[in-house]
Amino acid sequence: MDLVTVNGLSKRYGGIVALSEATFGARAGEVHALLGENGAGKSTFIQILSGAVQHDGGSILVDGRDYRPANPDAAQARGIAAVFQELSLIPDLSVEQNIWFRHEPRTLLRTVNRKEMRRKTLALLEKYNFPALRPDQELRRLTLAERQIVEIAKGLAKDTRILILDEATSALPAREAEWLLKLTRQLAAEGRLVIFISHRMAEVRAIADRLTIFRNGSTVAAHEANAVSDNEIVTQMIGRHLDRLYPERVATATDSIALSVKGVSSGSRLSGVDFALREGEVLGVGGLQGHGQRELFQALFGATRASGTIELWGKPVSIGNPRQALTGKDGIALVPEDRRGQGLLLTKSVRENLTLSVIKRFTENGLLSRQKEAALVKEMVDFLRIKAGTPEQLAGTLSGGNQQKVIFGKMLLTQARVLLLYDPTRGVDVGTKGEIFQLMRDLASKGYAILFHSSDMPELVHVADRVLVMRNGRIAATLEGDHISEEEILRAAMLETKAA
Amino acid sequence: MSVEHTVGMAQRPAETKPTKPAIDWRGRLLDRAPFLVACLMLALIIGIYGSLQSGVFSLDELNLDTAAAMTLMLAATGQTIVLLRGGIDLSIGGMISLGTVIAATRFTDDPSTTALWALIILALGFLIGALNGLLISLLKLQPFLVTLATWSILNGVAMIILPTDGGSIPSWWVGFASAQFIGLASPVWMLLALLMFWGWFRATRAGIAIQATGSNEKSAFLSGVSITRVNLVTYGLSGLFAAGAALFLVTQTGAGSPTIGKDYILPSVAAAVIGGVSLFGGRGHLAGTLIGAFVLTLIGNLVFVLHVSSYWQPVASGVILLLSVLASSVAEKAARNRVQ
Ligand SMILES: Nc1ncnc2c1ncn2[C@@H]1O[C@H](COP(=O)(O)OP(=O)(O)O)[C@@H](O)[C@H]1O
Ligand SMILES: [Mg+2]
Numbered sequence: 001m002d003l004v005t006v007n008g009l010s011k012r013y014g015g016i017v018a019l020s021e022a023t024f025g026a027r028a029g030e031v032h033a034l035l036g037e038n039g040a041g042k043s044t045f046i047q048i049l050s051g052a053v054q055h056d057g058g059s060i061l062v063d064g065r066d067y068r069p070a071n072p073d074a075a076q077a078r079g080i081a082a083v084f085q086e087l088s089l090i091p092d093l094s095v096e097q098n099i100w101f102r103h104e105p106r107t108l109l110r111t112v113n114r115k116e117m118r119r120k121t122l123a124l125l126e127k128y129n130f131p132a133l134r135p136d137q138e139l140r141r142l143t144l145a146e147r148q149i150v151e152i153a154k155g156l157a158k159d160t161r162i163l164i165l166d167e168a169t170s171a172l173p174a175r176e177a178e179w180l181l182k183l184t185r186q187l188a189a190e191g192r193l194v195i196f197i198s199h200r201m202a203e204v205r206a207i208a209d210r211l212t213i214f215r216n217g218s219t220v221a222a223h224e225a226n227a228v229s230d231n232e233i234v235t236q237m238i239g240r241h242l243d244r245l246y247p248e249r250v251a252t253a254t255d256s257i258a259l260s261v262k263g264v265s266s267g268s269r270l271s272g273v274d275f276a277l278r279e280g281e282v283l284g285v286g287g288l289q290g291h292g293q294r295e296l297f298q299a300l301f302g303a304t305r306a307s308g309t310i311e312l313w314g315k316p317v318s319i320g321n322p323r324q325a326l327t328g329k330d331g332i333a334l335v336p337e338d339r340r341g342q343g344l345l346l347t348k349s350v351r352e353n354l355t356l357s358v359i360k361r362f363t364e365n366g367l368l369s370r371q372k373e374a375a376l377v378k379e380m381v382d383f384l385r386i387k388a389g390t391p392e393q394l395a396g397t398l399s400g401g402n403q404q405k406v407i408f409g410k411m412l413l414t415q416a417r418v419l420l421l422y423d424p425t426r427g428v429d430v431g432t433k434g435e436i437f438q439l440m441r442d443l444a445s446k447g448y449a450i451l452f453h454s455s456d457m458p459e460l461v462h463v464a465d466r467v468l469v470m471r472n473g474r475i476a477a478t479l480e481g482d483h484i485s486e487e488e489i490l491r492a493a494m495l496e497t498k499a500a
Numbered sequence: 501m502s503v504e505h506t507v508g509m510a511q512r513p514a515e516t517k518p519t520k521p522a523i524d525w526r527g528r529l530l531d532r533a534p535f536l537v538a539c540l541m542l543a544l545i546i547g548i549y550g551s552l553q554s555g556v557f558s559l560d561e562l563n564l565d566t567a568a569a570m571t572l573m574l575a576a577t578g579q580t581i582v583l584l585r586g587g588i589d590l591s592i593g594g595m596i597s598l599g600t601v602i603a604a605t606r607f608t609d610d611p612s613t614t615a616l617w618a619l620i621i622l623a624l625g626f627l628i629g630a631l632n633g634l635l636i637s638l639l640k641l642q643p644f645l646v647t648l649a650t651w652s653i654l655n656g657v658a659m660i661i662l663p664t665d666g667g668s669i670p671s672w673w674v675g676f677a678s679a680q681f682i683g684l685a686s687p688v689w690m691l692l693a694l695l696m697f698w699g700w701f702r703a704t705r706a707g708i709a710i711q712a713t714g715s716n717e718k719s720a721f722l723s724g725v726s727i728t729r730v731n732l733v734t735y736g737l738s739g740l741f742a743a744g745a746a747l748f749l750v751t752q753t754g755a756g757s758p759t760i761g762k763d764y765i766l767p768s769v770a771a772a773v774i775g776g777v778s779l780f781g782g783r784g785h786l787a788g789t790l791i792g793a794f795v796l797t798l799i800g801n802l803v804f805v806l807h808v809s810s811y812w813q814p815v816a817s818g819v820i821l822l823l824s825v826l827a828s829s830v831a832e833k834a835a836r837n838r839v840q
């Protein structure tokens with residue numbers, strides 16, 4: 001018998017239908033993948049299951065009993081916990097305090113028993129072979145990936161029968177993602193149900209027993225994982241046949257150098273990087289995670305201190321804080337790694353997010369021209385095909401892919417023509433990924449210069465004109481033309497190079 | 501390119517095992533910078549005071565100064581809890597006034613009647629505070645607005661009970677503040693009790709939930725915290741401590757006053773901020789607040805022994821507040837730059 005049975009589940013947010021008549025069934029002891037484009041309703045579904053929001057219609061049965069949690073507490077009481085996409089961690093508490101939050105072991109005085117908490121933390125981390133974490137580290141000092149791992153530990157700390165992972169691997173580097181997949185299988189083997197949401201087909205293939213596909217808030221199909229092909233899944237997810245994900249690579253690079261980087265170093269993570277990015281070029285940055293890619297993007301954007309020379313369109317710029325000096329056409333714009341933290345103001349509207357940083361552009365004689373603003377916003381929303389009810393919808397309520405489009409819009413409105421894209425497709429569904437790649441090529445053909453990092457190697461191989469492979473904070477190799485392949489990238493990333 | 505190939509993710513390479521991060525001493529120091537700056541200021545003020553006046557480094561002086569600071573300390577303890585939760589409580593001004601006028605009109609020479617009324621005042625403080633919390637949750641209103649309104653209401657009620665300063669406080673109640681045990685006056689013992697309360701409270705689940713809600717309300721909710729309950733307890737405690745402040749205040753004034761409470765609203769926030777409590781919630785400790793309260797009180801003493809106009813006291817307090825805010829914002833910026 002199914003552990004969870006869902007029938008006719010519906011949820012609206014004002015005029016937006018997030019779920020309509022969704023069905024779902026999953027058994028104990030299986031890994032059940034939930035697939036669908038951004039905005040298909042996956043997160044809404046798991047928010048309902050975990051008590052964070054309440055459904056308007058339909059029924060949920062857990063163990064054959066009616067289930068309608070009024071809040072996350074009630075869900076936890078029935079053994080259901082979620083690892084949320086937006087994370088439920090407290091910045092000012094330590095790692096262990098976060099893991100045991102509200103379930104801390106206590107002393108006779110009803111205070112937290114720190115010794116016991118430390119012991120249980122270490123036992124938990126060891127039992128599931130967690131990557132290294134300091135239990136006493138404050139959460140706000142951790143990287144996004146480390147936070148994701150803490151969130152997983154938190155989900156496991158309670159006696160959870162149903163664990164829901166909402167795109168948990170998307171924030172993790174390869175090694176940790178692999179660990180999570182193993183963990184997922186281990187949990188299923190212990191007899192729990194794991195509901196697993198991911199946009200990475202290989203992961204789904206590797207661990208899912210069964211899968212359910214959502215589209216536009218409804219269930220379109222449920223399959224045994226080994227009875228369906230990738231092609232069928234994608235077709236069902238997007239409702240049409242997708243014959244190519246990557247746009248044709250047309251060489252549009254000119255001889256004009258947009259961004260020239262010489263001897264850029266920063267701490268121990270970046271030691272002497274040189275390269276030139278040309279107008280009209282998409283330049284990939286690859287290599288194993290943690291070899292200086294993040295630091296390179298931050299140094300170029302002026303978010304960390306660095307030394308060396310950077311020239312934009314032939315003019316040297318101060319490396320201390322280029323961002324301030326570089327607005328307008330000669331500027332530089334960034335799509336950051338942590339779009340929810342750094343890129344977007346989640347509690348502001350789509351319009352405000354798009355225009356806040358470029359407010360000068362529609363100010364005339366010190367007065368804001370609402371008309372001009374509305375026109376620009378509409379142009380951007382149409383151009384990027386941002387799916388929002390109205391421009392006034394809060395950015396935090398958009399699906400991941402549409403949030404990413406808003407960040408692109410914000411970046412384009414700055415009019416900067418040197419774009420730094422740090423993993424822009426992370427957590428974005430295939431359909432939107434295709435749109436983003438096409439957009440990158442379109443921008444390149446208009447003379448934009450794009451520096452592009454992806455944690456997903458095939459993306460670099462198929463989208464970039466050239467690929468810089470980083471190792472130990474240096475450029476280990478520059479691959480061009482036919483030399484761009486996963487094998488070559490890996491070779492350069494892992495092996496000592498002969499003179500490149 | 502077929503979908504089969506493009507959509508499927510390539511096998512990812514294994515990576516080097518991440519090393520265990522070392523303890524971040526500089527980060528920890530930066531976190532505590534505002535508190536350390538407050539300690540420094542207090543040491544400086546005591547130093548100057550001690551060089552101008554004899555007998556500053558004595559138990560008597562400690563007893564006197566603690567008594568002078570205790571009303572503010574009690575009020576600021578409640579305010580610290582509210583700030584930790586990311587709110588603010590202006591109504592403590594009204595609660596303190598109301599507490600003093602009830603005490604001045606109801607306390608008698610009969611200890612049991614007086615004790616009963618003292619308990620009523622404390623209960624009233626908690627209930628009115630909890631009502632603040634409830635209104636903030638249910639109406640989804642700014643704490644600033646809700647507590648501004650209740651401040652005004654409580655003030656009015658205090659005026660109705662006792663229109664002008666007066667009434668009387670039994671002398672045995674007044675004497676309580678100067679009673680000594682083992683050489684230390686009762687306010688010093690209260691100070692120790694406050695610190696013990698804080699050590700306990702901050703380690704309870706409720707204390708952690710309040711801090712967590714101030715740190716990130718959405719995350720706290722998703723973790724199962726009832727935000728309504730947190731608001732109820734937070735503002736309830738703030739009202740309770742304000743009532744306690746009123747009960748102590750009447751030992752110093754010997755009378756009730758329907759307007760005296762307003763003198764504690766901003767200083768209670770200032771004491772906390774000087775002591776390193778974040779106005780944005782989630783960060784801070786009572787030890788800092790108490791030091792802040794001492795700083796604000798001793799500035800008054802300093803102005804007195806310097807024989808300058810007493811109007812210099814608010815000027816000096818303001819400058820100190822600015823310095824603290826500056827220190828914490830510099831430290832916060834430095835900390836943020838390090839995280840990125
Ligand atoms: N709080 C909200 N307010 C308004 N619309 C929302 C809210 N949460 C989700 N939505 C909308 O509901 C739809 C489904 O979103 P979501 O469940 O996040 O999709 P997925 O997780 O599959 O990407 C989207 O169109 C999204 O914009
Ligand atoms: Mg989602």
